[in-house]
Amino acid sequence: MSLKVFIIVTALTVSVLSSLLSAVSVYRILLQQSEDFAIEASQQLAHQTFQSMYQIMRRGWTRAELLDFTSALEKESGALSISVHRGRKVTDLFGPLPEKKHPEVEWALSEGKDVTLRKGSSIVYVKVLKARRECLACHANATEGDVLGAVRVEQNLSSELGKARKVAALFSFGVALLPLSGAIFVILFLSSKLNRAVLQLERNIGEVNKISDLSKVDFSTVKTGFQELDKISRQVEILVEKLKKTAVDKEVLEFEMMLLEKFIITSEVLTDWQEFIVESLKEVSRIIKFAYFFTVFMSEENSFEAFVFWNCHDTETVRTRVEEDIRYGLEKVGLLSTDSHLVYHHRSINGRLGIVELDQVEVLAKKLVLERPIVGGAVGIGVYMMESKDLSKRIAVESLLSTLLNVIGSVKAIHRFTKEIEYYATRDPLTELYNQRVFWELLSYEVDRARRHQYKFALLVVDVDNFKVINDSYGHTFGDMFLRHVAALLLSSLRREDIVARYGGDEFVAILPYTDETGAYTAALRILDAFEREGMTAPDGRTVRATASIGVAVFPDHGEDPRHLFSVADEMMYKVKRSGKHGVRIPSVEDLDEIAHELARKNVMVMSAVEEGRVIPYFQPIADCSTLKVVAYEVLARIEEKDGSVIPAGKFIDIAESLSLVFKLDLMVFEKACRVLFDKFKNDDIKLFFNISPKALVLSNYLSDMKRILREIGLDPARIVFEITERETVRNLELLKKFVAELKMEGFQFAIDDFGSGFSSFAYVKHFPIDYIKVEGEFVRELKRSRVDYALVNSAVTLARILNIKTIAEFVESSETLDVLRAIGVDMAQGFYIGKPLRPEDII
CATH class of the missing domain: 3.30.450 (Beta-Lactamase)
Incomplete structure (x- = not known):
């Protein structure tokens, strides 16, 4: 109006x-x-x-x-x-x-x-x-x-x-003329005053066609003759000044967002962090012209690495000038001293945007150098912009340098942590031998290869006798040193092509390709001889030696699948221990018959337990590290014998898999556990974690049965977390990705079990929408004493935090371990210190 x-x-x-x-x-x-x-x-x-x-x-x-x-x-x-x-x-x-x-x-x-x-x-x-x-x-x-x-x-x-009405009407008409006359007078008066001001305002606004035109607008000439309206005019003038600043801020913000979008951290970081930066900078070069981009990291104390990514002709002279500018920036904040070591790495991003003006490097190269390193060891970052006249872009780049430094530092940290975890995913942190999980993969591979090429190989199971006495007498530190000594003895006693792994504790295994009984026996004797000859000096000056019990099994003479072959060698090792220790045993016909009879007994036990419904769920609590409040339970399968004894899953799960009963067993445990959750925690947000083989996820009947069970019980799928294990290998990763995505859409959540114990853990992080990672318990158990284990857990937590994944530490068995986990930043804990597995009726 x-x-x-x-x-x-x-x-x-x-x-x-x-x-x-x-x-x-x-x-x-x-x-x-x-x-x-x-x-x-x-x-x-x-x-x-x-x-x-x-x-x-x-x-x-x-x-x-x-x-x-x-x-x-x-x-x-x-x-x-x-x-x-x-x-x-x-x-x-x-x-x-x-x-x-x-x-x-x-x-x-x-x-x-x-x-x-x-x-x-x-x-x-x-x-x-x-x-x-x-x-x-x-x-x-x-x-x-x-x-x-x-x-x-x-x-x-x-x-x-x-008559009265007529008189009243005439009077009211006369009264009405007064405000109307006054209004006409006011309109005429205001029109003469305001028209000039409005026309001036229209002319000023008409001159604004872009943001830079705002500076041309002059509101001081707009006068209405009324104090109140002149105040409004003044406020409009102030508003325009703010708009000028806001317009620039908006352009800066939009440009900052465009820049940051190019540096979104993806799973490709796990492969090659430098390639990730190169590809990101290629995208950045589409929205901003820059000659080069650099970032500096502290690799070790007094050692630095500078990475320069070129988007222009990088002649030797230009490189030298840029290197000098980077060195000067580090010296200026006191990071670089005379004995510091600085290495430069140059990479091209295929850009050819002009030539850097040498005398303008220090002026136009915007950089940020910190006094101390941040995540990933990042200490400096810089960019040489070739669009010096674009104020908004320069402001955006300058304000984002610290953010980009954090992002790039995180990228390098993720890459470094991943490489470390990749290594220890296959290695035992203490001895740096292969770990148990890799041993099983290599054993399976060797069985397939030996069957295909029709040759024999031997498997040795080596247990250090009386290691507990050494550990208790001289302490865990010496005990760890002694286990590394044992690992060195095994490697020196065997061939280069033989595969040695630490199976756990004081037990080791070795795969000897192209080896029969005679060759295996000879190799075992060499190991025993090394144990007798080589000792270690204890803290009290004494020389400590150990003996070993060795069990042998040969493919295909003593077994034709990995599990059976290991069972034979393991049983032979225990027979050596029972007969006096420090010896070697190769199975006889009677030994093989005894093992076969025991295996048949276990097969019958598992089949009858599944048929009779004696497979029951146990619940191990998972608690929040900060409050120790129970937030979830991991469901563990147990077989309840008729005499009341309970058999843990480790004793029968392999048998169930060999009998193709594992899926039926898992469904039985799943349904019973879900009913317990509904009955006891219907209105709570307690979650259940289920171990599930990746192979099971691609079985449509298996998944449809699980979804049917949840519908019948009335349980929200969001309360179910599937722990993806590596019991079986899924060759068709794309098919697995499809089924995981489908379940994720329905609300189910996913966790990686034993994270860090196998390389496929990283493939799962890269390809699947993971909600939790459960850090391998072997890394957690010795967390307080082992620098390597601490570094591995810390790396896993850093990786998870950057990828917005929750962490759960397994094998938490003491308050000291829990304190270290809290300091590292682990979200949840599971282990005997938190709570032992409980029967359904024992859950409070």
Whole structure:
């Protein structure tokens, strides 16, 4: 609405209201005056009528004269009517008169009081006639003061009211003209003042076509002549100044967002961090022209690495000048000293944008150098922009340097941590031999290869005798050193092509390709001889030696699958221990028959337990590291024997897999556990973690059965977490990705079990939407004593935090370990210190 229209509408509103109020007021005044006049006139008429009647009655009148008198009164025409009414005593004495009944008359006669009232547009006045002394001569039945009758006068005020309305209307019209006249005057006055200011404002705004034009707008010439409006004009001027700054800020923010989008951390970081930076910078070069980009890292104390990524012709002279500028920046903050070592790495990103001006390097190269390294060892970052005149881009780049330094530092940290974890995913952190998981993979590979090429190989299981005594006598530190000594003895006693691994604790295994019983026996004797010859000096100066018990199995003579072959060698090792230790045993026919009989017994035990439903879930609590509040349970399968004993999953899961019963067993445990969760924690947010083979995830019937069970129970899939294990290898990774994505869409969550113990853990992180990683317990168990284990767990937590994945530490068995985990930043903990596996009825 324009100001003119607003003034007119306001004036009209005021005029209408004023005229209405004045009309009503005038009308009421005139009406009251008319009523007062009518009442006064009625009283006079009533009094005169009574006096006339009284004069006639004094000389005596007949009934006929009375009727003539009253008839004459009633025939009065116009706005006035008069009537006479007899009271009860007069009627009793002289009889009634023909008269109309009026309520007000009846009331006045009965009460003996005069009445004045408004009836429609008429005023009615009733005067009561009371007996005087001289009246008693004729009215013998009355006493002085008795009511003898009444005179009723009714006066119609219609004509007076009409006149009052006309007068009121004329008055209100005159009143209404006043605000309208004032409005017209105000409009004319304001128009002359505002038009000039508005036209000036329109011209100023019309000149603004882009952000830079804002600086040309001058509001100081816009004057209205009114203080209030001039204040508004001043505020508009201030607003424009702020808009100038905001416009630049907006451009800067948009540009910053465009830059940061190019540095979003993806799984490709795990492969090659430098290639990730190169590809990101290629994208950046599309939105900003830059000659080179560099970042500096502290690799070790007093050692630095500078990585320069070129988007232009990088001649030797230019390189030298840029290197000098980087060195100067590090020296300026005190990071680089005379004995520091700085290495430069140069990479091209295929850009050819002009040539760097040597004398402008220090001026145009925007850089940020920190006094101490941040994540990933990053200490410096810089860029040489070739768009020096674009203010918003320069501001954006300068403000983002610290953020980009953190991002690139995180990228390098992830890459370094991943490489470290990749190495120890296949290696035992203490001895740097292959770990148990890799051993099983290599053993499976060797079985397949030996079967395909039809050759024999041997498997040795080596257990260090009485290691607990050495550990208890000299402490864990010496014990760890002694295990490394054992690892070195095994490597020196065997061939280069033989595979040696630490199976766990003081137990080692070795795969000897192209080896029969004789060769395996000879190799085992070499190991025993090395144990006897080579010792270690203990802290007390004594030389400590150990003996070993070695079990041997040969493929295919003693077994044709990895598990069976290991069981044979393991059993032979225990037989050596039971017969006096420090020896070698190769299975005899009787040994193989005994092992086969025991395996058959276990097969029957597992089959009957599954058929009879004696596979039950146990629940091990998972607690928040900070509060120790239980937030989840891992479901563990147990077989309940008829005698009440309980068999853990490690004793039967391999057998169930070999009998193809593992999926049926898993479904049985899944349904029982979900019913327990629903019954005990229906309204809580407790989650259940289930170990599941990747192979099971691609079985449509298996997954449909799980979803059916949840629907029947009424349980939210978001409360179910599948721990992806590496019990079996899935060759078709794309198929697995499809099924994981489908389950993720339905609300299920996923965790990687034993993270860091196998390289496929990283493939899962890279390819699947993982919610949790469970850090391998072997890394956690010795966390407080082992620098390597600490570094591995810390690396895993850093990687998970950057990728927004929750971490769970397994094998937490002491408060000291929990304190270290809290300091590292692990989210949740699981282990005997948190709680042992519980039967369903024992869960509180």
